[in-house]
Amino acid sequence: MDTPLSPEERALLLTIARDAITAAVWGKPLPRLDLASLPPRLREKGASFVTLTRRGALRGCIGTLEAYQPLALDVQEHAVAAATQDYRFPPLRPEELPEIEIEVSRLTPSVPLEYASPEDLLRKLRPGVDGVVLSDGLRRATFLPQVWEKLPDAAEFLSQLCLKMGAPPDLWRRKPLDVSVYQVEEFHE
Numbered sequence: 447m448d449t450p451l452s453p454e455e456r457a458l459l460l461t462i463a464r465d466a467i468t469a470a471v472w473g474k475p476l477p478r479l480d481l482a483s484l485p486p487r488l489r490e491k492g493a494s495f496v497t498l499t500r501r502g503a504l505r506g507c508i509g510t511l512e513a514y515q516p517l518a519l520d521v522q523e524h525a526v527a528a529a530t531q532d533y534r535f536p537p538l539r540p541e542e543l544p545e546i547e548i549e550v551s552r553l554t555p556s557v558p559l560e561y562a563s564p565e566d567l568l569r570k571l572r573p574g575v576d577g578v579v580l581s582d583g584l585r586r587a588t589f590l591p592q593v594w595e596k597l598p599d600a601a602e603f604l605s606q607l608c609l610k611m612g613a614p615p616d617l618w619r620r621k622p623l624d625v626s627v628y629q630v631e632e633f634h635e
Contacts, residue, residue: 451552455485456633462518463496463525463548464635470526471538477522484518492517495590495630496524497549500542506532511556511579511588511628521550549634551590553577556626564619568600571627580607581624587611591630 451459465477481489494517495509506528510520525548529538538546556579561567571578574595579588587610589603597603605615617623 450631451487451633452485455488456550458484458488459518459521459550460548460633460635462522463550466522466525467498467529467538467546467548468543470530471540471543476526479518479522481516481518484516488518489516491515492520493553493555494520494524495551495553496521496528497551497590497592498528498538499547499549500545505542505546506535506538507590508532509551509553511553513553513555517552547635549592549632551592551630551632554629556628559625559627561622561625567604567618567625571600571603573598573600573603575629576627577630578603578607579624579626579628580604580611580618581626582611582613582617582621585611585613590632592632 462479469476491513493510493513495507497504498506508527508531509524513520515523559567559570561570575591577588577591579586587607589597589607589610594603597606604618608615608617
């Protein structure tokens, strides 16, 4: 990743996310972003995940692995989706807004991770550094690097990622999967 975002750029993205979530939860139109007035790096294509927590517990997390739109719009879109479309949770209610904390993860492009065996895969992963994407045919799932805090054991990390993908937890041990890694710049309110 190029240089980290400035404190001002980070604060602006968090404000964009908060304003979008508030509008969506109250059923109002999203604030229109004037891209021309934003800092250049927020106008560049960027991939992000927006994670919402309430009292320290996950309340929504949605994002993309590929940059396809300006970073500011990407954060706005995924903030709304995390609040209203994460299938694991009901849509956020207005009374929850004061307790919601927002975290933005700006992703580097993913790169394939070549490995020769399950043991080799375990050796090549960098806990706490790498976000991991597992793919098996049409099934795909990812965990952000922050998930290592809850799943520090690489074998358990991969097993839980297989479950998230809708596969048996030991699939990564039984057959070669497509594995990619990426890093994030994470910041929160």
